[in-house]
Amino acid sequence: MSHSERRKPTPEELLRRVEAEESQQRRGRLKVFLGYASGVGKSFRMLDEGRRRKMRGQDVVVAAVQPVSSGPAAELLEAFEVVPAGAGLPGVALDLPAIRQRRPAICLIDGLAYRNPPGSLNERRWQDVENLLASGISVITTVNLQYIREKQPIVEAIRGKAVADSVPESFLLQADEIEVVDAPPESCDESGSLSGQLSALREIALVLAAEVVDAQLINYLKRHGIEQSYGTQERILVCITPRSNADLMIGSGRRQADRFHGDLFVAYVEQPDLSPADRATLDRNLATARQASAHLAILHGEDLVAAILRLAAQEGITQIFVGHSQRTGFWDRIRANPVERLILDSTGLDIRIFPQQPVP
Amino acid sequence: MPPIEPIRTEGRLKIVLGYAAGVGKTFRMLDEGQRLASAGHDVVIGYFEPHGRQDTIARTEGLETIPRRRIAYRERTFEEMDTDAILARHPEICLVDEFPHTNVPGSARAKRWEDVMALLAAGIDVLTTMNIQHLESLNDQVREISGVQVRETIPDWILKRADEIVLVDLTPGALLNRLDRGVVYAPAKAQLAKENFFKEPILAALREMALRQTAHEVDPRQSMDHERILIHVTHAPSAAGLIRRGRRVADYLHAECFAVCVPPEPGLNHLPAGEREALERHLDFARKLHIETRILDAGDPADALVAFARTNAITQIFLAKPKRPRFPPLSAGYQFVRKVIRLALDIQVTVVAERPPHAY
Numbered sequence: 001m002s003h004s005e006r007r008k009p010t011p012e013e014l015l016r017r018v019e020a021e022e023s024q025q026r027r028g029r030l031k032v033f034l035g036y037a038s039g040v041g042k043s044f045r046m047l048d049e050g051r052r053r054k055m056r057g058q059d060v061v062v063a064a065v066q067p068v069s070s071g072p073a074a075e076l077l078e079a080f081e082v083v084p085a086g087a088g089l090p091g092v093a094l095d096l097p098a099i100r101q102r103r104p105a106i107c108l109i110d111g112l113a114y115r116n117p118p119g120s121l122n123e124r125r126w127q128d129v130e131n132l133l134a135s136g137i138s139v140i141t142t143v144n145l146q147y148i149r150e151k152q153p154i155v156e157a158i159r160g161k162a163v164a165d166s167v168p169e170s171f172l173l174q175a176d177e178i179e180v181v182d183a184p185p186e187s188c189d190e191s192g193s194l195s196g197q198l199s200a201l202r203e204i205a206l207v208l209a210a211e212v213v214d215a216q217l218i219n220y221l222k223r224h225g226i227e228q229s230y231g232t233q234e235r236i237l238v239c240i241t242p243r244s245n246a247d248l249m250i251g252s253g254r255r256q257a258d259r260f261h262g263d264l265f266v267a268y269v270e271q272p273d274l275s276p277a278d279r280a281t282l283d284r285n286l287a288t289a290r291q292a293s294a295h296l297a298i299l300h301g302e303d304l305v306a307a308i309l310r311l312a313a314q315e316g317i318t319q320i321f322v323g324h325s326q327r328t329g330f331w332d333r334i335r336a337n338p339v340e341r342l343i344l345d346s347t348g349l350d351i352r353i354f355p356q357q358p359v360p
Numbered sequence: 361m362p363p364i365e366p367i368r369t370e371g372r373l374k375i376v377l378g379y380a381a382g383v384g385k386t387f388r389m390l391d392e393g394q395r396l397a398s399a400g401h402d403v404v405i406g407y408f409e410p411h412g413r414q415d416t417i418a419r420t421e422g423l424e425t426i427p428r429r430r431i432a433y434r435e436r437t438f439e440e441m442d443t444d445a446i447l448a449r450h451p452e453i454c455l456v457d458e459f460p461h462t463n464v465p466g467s468a469r470a471k472r473w474e475d476v477m478a479l480l481a482a483g484i485d486v487l488t489t490m491n492i493q494h495l496e497s498l499n500d501q502v503r504e505i506s507g508v509q510v511r512e513t514i515p516d517w518i519l520k521r522a523d524e525i526v527l528v529d530l531t532p533g534a535l536l537n538r539l540d541r542g543v544v545y546a547p548a549k550a551q552l553a554k555e556n557f558f559k560e561p562i563l564a565a566l567r568e569m570a571l572r573q574t575a576h577e578v579d580p581r582q583s584m585d586h587e588r589i590l591i592h593v594t595h596a597p598s599a600a601g602l603i604r605r606g607r608r609v610a611d612y613l614h615a616e617c618f619a620v621c622v623p624p625e626p627g628l629n630h631l632p633a634g635e636r637e638a639l640e641r642h643l644d645f646a647r648k649l650h651i652e653t654r655i656l657d658a659g660d661p662a663d664a665l666v667a668f669a670r671t672n673a674i675t676q677i678f679l680a681k682p683k684r685p686r687f688p689p690l691s692a693g694y695q696f697v698r699k700v701i702r703l704a705l706d707i708q709v710t711v712v713a714e715r716p717p718h719a720y
Contacts, residue, residue, distance in 0.1 A: 031531075176533075177531040177533060177534070178531075179529045179530060179531060180527060180529040180571065181529070182526050182527040182528070182529060182574065183526060184524050184526055199578045199579070200579075202575075202578045203575045203576075203578050203579050206527070206571045206572070206574050206575035206578070207571070207572065207575045209529070209571050210568050210571035210572045210575065213564055213567055213568045213571065214568055216564060217561060217564040217565060217568065220560060220561055220564065221561060233568070233572070255613075256609075256612070256613065259576075259579075259612045259613060260572075260576075260612055261572055261575060261576075319710075324701070324705065337698075339701065340694075340697075340698055340701075343681060343697065343711050344684055344694070346681075346713060347713060348504075348713050348714070348715050349713055350605070350710055350711065350712045350713065351681075351710070351711045351713075352676075352708060352709070352710040352711075353701055353704075353708060353709045353710075353711070354708055355705055355706050355707070355708070
C-alpha cells in the first residue's frame with residue numbers, strides 16, 4: 001500500500017477544491033448530536049454546547065427545544081434568548097422569517113425529524129434547517145437514530161414498532177460535525193424496550209457515526225491531496241474463480257465484514273474460453289456475491305497477481321481471501337504458485353487461503 | 361430443582377472510553393461520581409489526574425479523595441494510587457483515572473489495571489477512564505495510523521470483563537479548539553502535542569476506532585460459527601503483531617483462540633538464549649491475552665502445526681508473513697509458510713503481514 005504519497009493535484013482539482021471551500025465558507029455549519037434512544041441526553045448536550053459557545057462570545061439563540069420543565073436542561077435553557085415558534089399555525093414550527101431577521105451566528109434546534117404542521121413553508125424541520133444553513137446561519141441540532149430513514153427498517157425490526165417522521169441519511173452525511181451521545185441502556189427513557197434491543201440500537205448508532213467520521217476522513221485526505229489509507233476499517237477482498245468454494249468464501253467474508261463493520265469486495269478474473277459448465281458456476285458465484293451486497297470488480301490483464309494487488313491498494317483492502325492453488329484452477333495459467341506470489345508481493349495486509357471446491 | 365444463582369461478590373467495572381486526552385473522560389467520570397454520591401452511594405476518588413484543568417477539578421468538590429501513596433524510586437518520589445488504603449476504607453464505588461497507567465517500580469502491582477482488579481475482587485465497584493489507543497490488540501493499528509508505539513496497554517479481555525462501557529465522543533475539530541484555548545495542556549505541551557499526536561486525520565482515525573470498538577463491545581449477537589483459531593508463535597519480532605491480530609479476529613468472530621510453538625528439539629532449553637527469551641516472552645504475551653498456549657513436540661514445524669490443527673478441529677491457522685527473501689526457494693521462512701499452506705488443504709490459513717507505520 002502507498003505510504004503518504006503526496007501527489008501533485010491537477011489545476012482542475014485545485015479549482016474544485018477552492019470552489020468547494022468557498023461555498024463551505026458561505027454556508028452555515030451543521031452540527032448534529034445523534035442518540036440511539038430518548039433520554040440519553042441529546043438536548044442537554046446541545047444546550048451545553050450552546051452555553052459554552054455563548055461564553056466564548058458567539059451569538060447563540062434557541063429556536064426549538066423539547067419541552068423541559070425541570071432538571072439540568074431546564075436550568076441551561078434559562079440563559080438563552082429564544083426565538084418563539086411561528087404564530088398562526090397549529091403545532092410548533094420554526095419561525096424562519098423571524099430567525100432570519102434576528103440573524104444569529106448559531107441557532108439551536110432540537111428534534112431534526114419533526115414534521116411541520118400543514119401549511120408550513122417546508123414539510124419537515126430538517127428542510128427548515130437546510131434553508132437556514134443556506135442563508136449562512138449555523139445550526140446545532142439533535143436526532144434520534146429511529147428517525148434516520150435508511151436505518152428505519154432495521155430499527156423497526158428491533159423495536160417492533162414504526163415511527164412516521166424521518167430524516168434522510170444523506171442530510172446527516174453532509175453535516176460538518178456529528179457527535180454521538182452515548183449512555184448505557186438503563187439510563188434511557190425507554191421502559192418498553194429490553195436492554196438487548198437498546199444495545200442493538202446503540203451499536204447501529206455508533207457504527208453510523210463511525211461511517212460519517214470515515215467519510216469525513218477520506219474527504220479531508222482528498223482535500224489535502226494525501227493518498228493514504230488509514231485502515232481503521234476492515235475491508236475484505238474475496239477473489240473467486242469457477243473453481244472457488246465461493247459460497248464459503250463470500251459467506252465468510254460477509255460475516256467477517258459485518259462483525260468488523262467493514263466493507264466487502266468480490267473480484268473475479270475475466271477468462272476467455274470458459275467451458276459452459278465453468279461459465280454457469282461463475283455466474284452462480286457472482287449471483288452469490290451480489291446477494292451478499294459486495295462491491296463487484298472484474299480484473300483483466302496478463303499479470304493477475306499484480307491486478308489483484310492494484311485493486312487492493314486502490315480500495316485500501318486489509319484482507320484478501322483466495323482459494324488454494326490447484327492444477328485445475330485458473331491459477332496455473334500464470335507461471336508458478338500464484339498464491340505464494342500474492343503472499344510475497346503483498347505488503348501490509350492479510351492473505352487468507354481457503355480450501356478449493358473438491359473436484360468431482 | 362433449578363440451580364441457585366451464585367451471589368455476585370465481585371465489584372462492577374465501568375469504563376469511560378475516549379480517543380485522546382481532553383475529550384472529557386475524567387469530567388464524565390467525576391460527573392457520574394457526583395450523581396451517584398448525591399443519590400446516596402458511598403463514592404471515593406481513588407486516583408484523579410487534574411492536568412491543571414479547572415472545570416474538571418471543580419467536579420471533584422465534595423467527593424472524598426483517598427490520598428496517594430508516595431514511592432521512592434531512584435532518588436525521586438513518585439505518587440501512585442494507594443490500593444491498600446482504598447481496600448481498608450472499602451467504599452461502595454471507587455473512581456480511578458487513567459486505567460492503563462504503569463506503576464513505578466517498587467509498587468505492589470506493575471499496572472493500575474491490576475490494582476483495579478484487586479478492588480473489584482474485594483467487591484468494590486470501579487469507574488475508570490481510558491483511551492482506545494491503549495487497547496492491546498489495536499497496538500499495531502495505532503502505530504500504523506499515528507506513528508506512535510503505545511507502551512501502556514490494556515489486554516482486551518479486561519474490556520470484555522467490563523460490565524459497562526460508555527463512549528465520550530467529541531469531534532477532532534472541537535478537541536483541537538480546546539487544545540488551542542489551553543484547556544487540555546499548558547501552551548508548551550499543547551504545541552508539542554499538535555506536532556505529534558494531535559493532527560486532525562490521526563484524531564479522526566482514532567475516533568473512528570473508538571466508535572467501532574464501542575459498537576463491537578455493545579453488540580448483543582452471539583457466535584454461531586464455531587471457529588477455532590490457531591496462532592503459530594516464534595521468536596521472531598513479527599510474532600507479537602501476529603498474536604494481537606489473531607486475538608482481535610478471534611474476538612470479533614467470537615472464536616476460540618490457541619497459540620503453539622514448535623521448537624526444533626524437545627523443550628526450549630537448547631535454544632540460543634536470545635531466541636528462547638523472545639519465544640518465552642511471546643508465549644507469555646499470548647497467555648496475558650487469555651490465549652491457551654502449547655509447546656509442541658519437536659519435529660518438522662509445518663507437519664507438527666498442521667497435525668495439531670487437525671486433531672484439535674482448528675478452522676484457521678495464523679502465520680506471520682516471512683520477510684521477502686531474495687531467492688525464495690532457499691528461504692526457510694518462506695518454505696515453511698509454503699509447506700503449511702500445501703499441507704492444510706482442508707484448513708484455512710491466514711498469512712499476516714506487519715503493518716508499516718504511515719510516515720508523514
